[in-house]
Amino acid sequence: MEGFDAFIVVFASGMRLAIPLILACLAGLWSERSGIVDIGLEGKILVGAFASAAVATFTGSMWLGLVAGVAAAIVVSLIHGYASIDQRANQIVSGTAINMVADGLTALIGNAIWSQGGRTPQLPETAQFREIALPFARQIGAAPIIGPIYEGLISGHNLIGYIAFAMVPITYWALYSTRFGLRLRAVGENPAAVDTAGISVRGLRYRAVVICGALVGLSGVYLALGQTGYFQPHMSAGRGFIALAALVFAKWRPWPALATCLLFGCLDAVAIRLQGVELPIIGPVPVQAIEALPYILTVVLLAGFIGKAIPPRASGIPYVKER
Amino acid sequence: MSAPLKPLPVWADVALIPLMNVVAAFVISGFVVLAIGENPLEAVQSLVLGALGDLEGIGYTLFYATSFIFTGLSVAICFHAGLFNIGTEGQAYIGGLGAALVALHFGFLPGYTLAIAAIIGAAVFGAAFAAIPAYLQAYRDSHIVITTIMFNYIASAIMGYVLVNVLRKPGQMNAETEPFRDTALVPQFHDILAHFGITWPVTPFNLSFILALLCCLAVWLLIWRTRFGYEIRTVGANPTAAVYGGISPARVTVITTLLSGALAGGVAANVILGDQHRLILEFVGGFGFVGIAVALMGRAHPVGIILAAILFGVLYQGGQALSIDMPKISRDMIVVIQGLVVLFAGALEHMFRRPVATLLARRTTQPPI
Numbered sequence: 214m215e216g217f218d219a220f221i222v223v224f225a226s227g228m229r230l231a232i233p234l235i236l237a238c239l240a241g242l243w244s245e246r247s248g249i250v251d252i253g254l255e256g257k258i259l260v261g262a263f264a265s266a267a268v269a270t271f272t273g274s275m276w277l278g279l280v281a282g283v284a285a286a287i288v289v290s291l292i293h294g295y296a297s298i299d300q301r302a303n304q305i306v307s308g309t310a311i312n313m314v315a316d317g318l319t320a321l322i323g324n325a326i327w328s329q330g331g332r333t334p335q336l337p338e339t340a341q342f343r344e345i346a347l348p349f350a351r352q353i354g355a356a357p358i359i360g361p362i363y364e365g366l367i368s369g370h371n372l373i374g375y376i377a378f379a380m381v382p383i384t385y386w387a388l389y390s391t392r393f394g395l396r397l398r399a400v401g402e403n404p405a406a407v408d409t410a411g412i413s414v415r416g417l418r419y420r421a422v423v424i425c426g427a428l429v430g431l432s433g434v435y436l437a438l439g440q441t442g443y444f445q446p447h448m449s450a451g452r453g454f455i456a457l458a459a460l461v462f463a464k465w466r467p468w469p470a471l472a473t474c475l476l477f478g479c480l481d482a483v484a485i486r487l488q489g490v491e492l493p494i495i496g497p498v499p500v501q502a503i504e505a506l507p508y509i510l511t512v513v514l515l516a517g518f519i520g521k522a523i524p525p526r527a528s529g530i531p532y533v534k535e536r
Numbered sequence: 537m538s539a540p541l542k543p544l545p546v547w548a549d550v551a552l553i554p555l556m557n558v559v560a561a562f563v564i565s566g567f568v569v570l571a572i573g574e575n576p577l578e579a580v581q582s583l584v585l586g587a588l589g590d591l592e593g594i595g596y597t598l599f600y601a602t603s604f605i606f607t608g609l610s611v612a613i614c615f616h617a618g619l620f621n622i623g624t625e626g627q628a629y630i631g632g633l634g635a636a637l638v639a640l641h642f643g644f645l646p647g648y649t650l651a652i653a654a655i656i657g658a659a660v661f662g663a664a665f666a667a668i669p670a671y672l673q674a675y676r677d678s679h680i681v682i683t684t685i686m687f688n689y690i691a692s693a694i695m696g697y698v699l700v701n702v703l704r705k706p707g708q709m710n711a712e713t714e715p716f717r718d719t720a721l722v723p724q725f726h727d728i729l730a731h732f733g734i735t736w737p738v739t740p741f742n743l744s745f746i747l748a749l750l751c752c753l754a755v756w757l758l759i760w761r762t763r764f765g766y767e768i769r770t771v772g773a774n775p776t777a778a779v780y781g782g783i784s785p786a787r788v789t790v791i792t793t794l795l796s797g798a799l800a801g802g803v804a805a806n807v808i809l810g811d812q813h814r815l816i817l818e819f820v821g822g823f824g825f826v827g828i829a830v831a832l833m834g835r836a837h838p839v840g841i842i843l844a845a846i847l848f849g850v851l852y853q854g855g856q857a858l859s860i861d862m863p864k865i866s867r868d869m870i871v872v873i874q875g876l877v878v879l880f881a882g883a884l885e886h887m888f889r890r891p892v893a894t895l896l897a898r899r900t901t902q903p904p905i
Contacts, residue, residue: 512678
């Protein structure tokens with residue numbers, strides 16, 4: 214039973230660590246499925262986190278913070294969209310630029326306003342998204358097996374956490390069961406065919422980029438208003454790139470994306486838990502090895518040793534309309 | 537919607553358009569400074585004075601520029617082969633491990649051959665770390681951008697582990713090695729000049745700068761004056777045509793990426809052997825990413841890279857002075873400028889092309905007087 218309780222604790226913390234990854238990963242999925250490669254997720258998480266924390270600090274309202282975070286990330290996403298779609302830019306270069314500008318600008322403005330090295334003041338609890346206890350969590354929690362699962366894993370996330378988990382089936386449904394989703398996937402594979410059918414490649418891709426911005430913005434809002442209650446420079450700490458790794462690992466599909474993000478989140482939780490722990494035979498746990506595992510697993514996958522990760526065929530290629 | 541663009545005259549293509557792109561980046565940076573509530577012109581003055589106002593500033597500026605030349609060349613050489621190596625950061629970091637291992641364990645080498653061996657160690661480790669993404673790109677069809685991003689984090693994990701658990705000086709809290717012996721160090725210019733009776737303020741500016749310039753020459757010769765350079769450019773322009781011409785894109789990809797990793801190792805020569813004199817955590821500090829901006833701004837040409845690297849050297853050194861003069865403008869401003877340069881000189885490089893082409897076309901169609 215003790216092992217089970219420990220499992221619940223680690224998995225619950227893994228789920229919380231996975232939430233920003235899930236949102237960013239789904240954001241990347243929408244973008245890349247439409248043919249726009251997005252390595253700027255990291256920067257957009259930062260922008261979402263900063264804008265939400267800044268607005269929540271000024272207004273004292275988490276809701277306005279949420280709107281600001283999502284809106285700011287959408288604006289940045291549209292810049293990437295403009296470069297990728299209208300200017301036919303190299304999407305990797307554009308994403309790199311966005312990461313740099315976001316990283317610098319959020320820290321710069323934060324420092325200019327609050328003079329705390331870029332950190333925003335700690336928000337009061339009323340301006341944060343608090344954990345929501347589902348009905349009867351306490352009562353059911355006493356039951357064996359089901360109790361801890363319900364109380365520890367299913368209950369107790371905040372609103373954005375539940376949105377993140379809900380976005381997985383919604384994304385799945387939208388991509389695979391709607392006309393919009395079909396067209397969006399088609400535009401990522403063969404934009405010329407979509408164009409021939411009289412549907413605007415440009416319009417579809419812009420819509421995908423906006424969805425991407427909204428989701429990745431939420432990821433930033435979760436970090437600032439859900440997890441910590443403030444913004445701090447570089448607080449995304451590579452999550453955008455882990456989400457990118459998860460996206461590749463999940464082969465650009467929503468349900469595997471959820472599973473991969475949970476796996477990477479749990480690895481992180483295990484690494485935190487094993488910090489400084491001495492194991493028999495191995496000695497101190499090389500925490501760095503566990504931290505690097507998501508990246509190593511993704512490279513191994515990319516090398517073609519566990520299946521094959523094939524990106525959407527038109528991803529990264531600007532579409533030039535035939536004349 | 538768009539008619540094909542007429543080719544621009546050479547001067548517009550080589551000088552005007554890149555200049556406009558960079559100017560756009562700086563104008564927007566000026567607006568950012570304005571928005572923060574400071575005077576952009578005063579900011580520029582403070583920045584330039586801090587970087588070039590005295591010999592000490594110049595020394596630091598050139599010290600930073602040295603690192604940027606290495607990372608800029610590293611990114612640029614891959615550009616020529618149509619590859620985007622984002623892994624310069626990680627390759628430079630692992631290059632530091634190579635330099636440190638040689639410097640700490642090859643003490644039997646006579647005199648300054650130890651320093652030379654350590655530099656080679658840095659290059660070899662940098663190249664070795666680029667080898668796996670290179671192989672995966674060339675033979676397993678996995679995209680070098682994704683693998684090198686992953687490898688940057690793997691490098692960080694490896695170095696964290698090695699410095700904390702293996703190489704840390706016994707009884708020391710900081711994760712750093714013991715100092716290297718003197719013969720493993722790359723001499724600093726103020727020491728050299730002192731031999732000739734010239735006093736120069738103490739700065740970390742060291743002989744790696746000369747090495748960086750030699751690398752520029754070597755890269756220029758390689759790309760434009762050798763058969764292999766021709767192969768690199770052909771693969772970059774059109775891999776299918778390259779195959780038709782009997783060139784193996786896979787081979788070119790691997791060798792170019794290895795060279796790129798070796799050039800990234802130059803950062804370790806400059807920072808670790810030339811300045812820190814011991815291996816420390818995070819010594820690359822984002823210089824690999826600056827290399828992307830430098831390569832784009834310098835249009836992947838060694839001369840352009842030297843100029844762009846010096847400009848970024850001015851920004852990095854001057855940014856420090858600026859953040860003291862105007863505390864509201866922290867050093868993050870430099871990262872913003874760097875990002876805007878990548879955005880305008882890289883992603884939006886063709887934004888001004890159409891207006892300029894239209895303008896020039898209109899002028900030339902007017903009847904000559």
